Amino acid sequence: MWIQPEKQPLVETFQLLDVDGTTHGEMPELTDGEMLDMFQWMVFARTFDERAVRLQRQGRIGTYAPFSGQEAAQVGSAYAIEKTDWVFPTYRELPVLWIHGTPVKQSLLYPMGAVSGGAVTKGVNAFPVQIIIAAQTLHAMGSAWASQYLGDKSVNVCYLGDGATAQGDFHEALNFASVMKLPVIFFIQNNQWAISVPRGRQAASRTLAQKAVAYDIPGIQVDGNDILGVYKVMTEAVEHARSGLGPVLIEALTYRHGPHTTSDDPTRYRDADEVAMWMQRDPITRFARFLTARGLLDSAKEAAMREDAEQRIGQAVIEAEAEAKGTLPEVFDMVYGTVPRELERQRDEAATLLAGKAQMAAGTAPVGSGASAGPGVNTRTSAQTASTAKGE
Numbered sequence: 036m037w038i039q040p041e042k043q044p045l046v047e048t049f050q051l052l053d054v055d056g057t058t059h060g061e062m063p064e065l066t067d068g069e070m071l072d073m074f075q076w077m078v079f080a081r082t083f084d085e086r087a088v089r090l091q092r093q094g095r096i097g098t099y100a101p102f103s104g105q106e107a108a109q110v111g112s113a114y115a116i117e118k119t120d121w122v123f124p125t126y127r128e129l130p131v132l133w134i135h136g137t138p139v140k141q142s143l144l145y146p147m148g149a150v151s152g153g154a155v156t157k158g159v160n161a162f163p164v165q166i167i168i169a170a171q172t173l174h175a176m177g178s179a180w181a182s183q184y185l186g187d188k189s190v191n192v193c194y195l196g197d198g199a200t201a202q203g204d205f206h207e208a209l210n211f212a213s214v215m216k217l218p219v220i221f222f223i224q225n226n227q228w229a230i231s232v233p234r235g236r237q238a239a240s241r242t243l244a245q246k247a248v249a250y251d252i253p254g255i256q257v258d259g260n261d262i263l264g265v266y267k268v269m270t271e272a273v274e275h276a277r278s279g280l281g282p283v284l285i286e287a288l289t290y291r292h293g294p295h296t297t298s299d300d301p302t303r304y305r306d307a308d309e310v311a312m313w314m315q316r317d318p319i320t321r322f323a324r325f326l327t328a329r330g331l332l333d334s335a336k337e338a339a340m341r342e343d344a345e346q347r348i349g350q351a352v353i354e355a356e357a358e359a360k361g362t363l364p365e366v367f368d369m370v371y372g373t374v375p376r377e378l379e380r381q382r383d384e385a386a387t388l389l390a391g392k393a394q395m396a397a398g399t400a401p402v403g404s405g406a407s408a409g410p411g412v413n414t415r416t417s418a419q420t421a422s423t424a425k426g427e
C-alpha cells in the first residue's frame with residue numbers, strides 16, 4: 036500500500052510556559068538564581084541587539100543580523116550545554132556564543148570589519164559564525180564524529196534556520212549522523228522567514244521537526260519563545276546525545292521581530308498583523324510575567340538589569356572601536372596560504388582605490404590622475420590599466 040501522509044499534524048508543539056506566564060507540566064531543574072540569570076541574559080541580548088542596529092545606522096558597524104524575538108530559543112538552549120560541548124553557530128546566534136564564553140566585544144569586531152573579529156576565542160569551544168547556509172551542519176556532524184572517535188563525551192550543537200533545512204547539506208548531515216549515531220544536536224530556530232521566503236514556501240512538510248522521522252532520530256517541536264520549555268527539551272537532548280544514543284533534531288518555533296539583516300526591509304514582504312501577533316508572544320515579556328508572579332522580579336530589578344547591560348555593552352563598543360581595525364589587504368591575504376592570482380589582482384585594485392581616496396582626502400591627488408576626477412570609477416580605471424599592462 037502507498038504510504039499516505041496523515042491529515043493531522045505529525046508533531047505536537049511542546050510548551051511549558053504559556054504566554055500569560057503560567058506553567059503547565061513538569062518544571063526543569065533550575066534554581067531561582069539560575070532562572071534570574073537566564074532572564075538577565077535575555078535582557079542583555081535584547082539590549083545588545085537594539086544597540087547594534089543603532090550602531091549600523093550610524094555607520095559604525097557593517098551589516099548586522101538582528102535576533103530580537105529569538106532570545107528564549109538561544110538563551111534556553113545555550114544554558115543547557117557544558118563549556119566542553121561544541122557550538123556551531125550561524126550569524127544570528129550571538130547570545131549563544133556569549134553564554135558559551137565568547138567575549139561580547141568579539142561580536143562587534145566582526146561587523147566592524149576587523150579580521151580578528153572572525154577568529155575563534157582561545158578556550159571557547161565554538162566555531163566561527165557561518166554565513167553559508169547549512170554548511171555548519173556538516174561541520175558539526177564531522178566534529179561529532181571526532182568526539183565519538185576520541186570518546187571525549189562532548190556534544191556538538193548545530194544551530195540553523197528554517198531555510199537551512201531545505202539545503203542538501205542538512206540532509207546529508209542528518210543521514211550520516213543517524214547512521215553513525217553521532218553526538219550532535221541540530222537546533223533549528225524556525226523564525227518563520229528565510230529572508231523574504233515564508234516557512235510554507237521553503238518546505239511543504241507540516242513541521243520541520245518531522246524531518247527527524249525520515250532519519251529515524253528523535254525529534255521535537257518546541258515553543259521557541261518559551262525559555263523553560265526550550266531548556267527542558269535541550270537538557271534531554273544533551274543527555275541523549277551524551278550517553279551515546281545518537282543525534283537529536285529540535286525545531287524551536289519563534290519569530291524574528293526585525294529585518295533579516297540591516298540591509299533588508301521586511302515591510303516589503305511581511306504582514307503587519309503577523310508581526311503584531313508574534314509581538315504578543317514576546318519571550319522576554321512572557322518570562323518576566325512568570326518571574327514576577329514568583330516574586331523574583333519587579334520593574335526596578337528589570338530596569339537595573341537593562342542599565343547594567345547598557346553599561347557593559349557601551350564598554351564593549353569602546354574597546355572594540357579602539358582595537359586596531361583590519362586593513363583591506365589583510366582580507367585578501369588571510370584566506371589562502373598562497374594568494375591566487377585573481378585575488379592578488381583584486382587586492383592591487385583595492386590598494387589603488389584606497390590610495391586614490393587617501394590622496395583625495397589629503398588634497399594631494401595629482402592633476403589629471405584618476406583619483407582627482409572622483410573616487411571609485413577613475414581609480415578602478417587606473418587599476419584596470421595596470422592589470423592590462425601586466426598582460427592579465
Ligand SMILES: Cc1ncc(C[n+]2csc(CCOP(=O)(O)OP(=O)(O)O)c2C)c(N)n1
Binds near residue numbers: 168199226229295
Ligand atoms: C548557500 C547559501 N545560499 C544563499 C545564501 C544567502 N542567504 C543568506 S541568509 C539566507 C536565509 C537564511 O534563512 P534561514 O536559514 O531561515 O535563517 P535565518 O536567517 O532566518 O536565521 C540566505 C538565503 C547563503 N548565505 N548561503
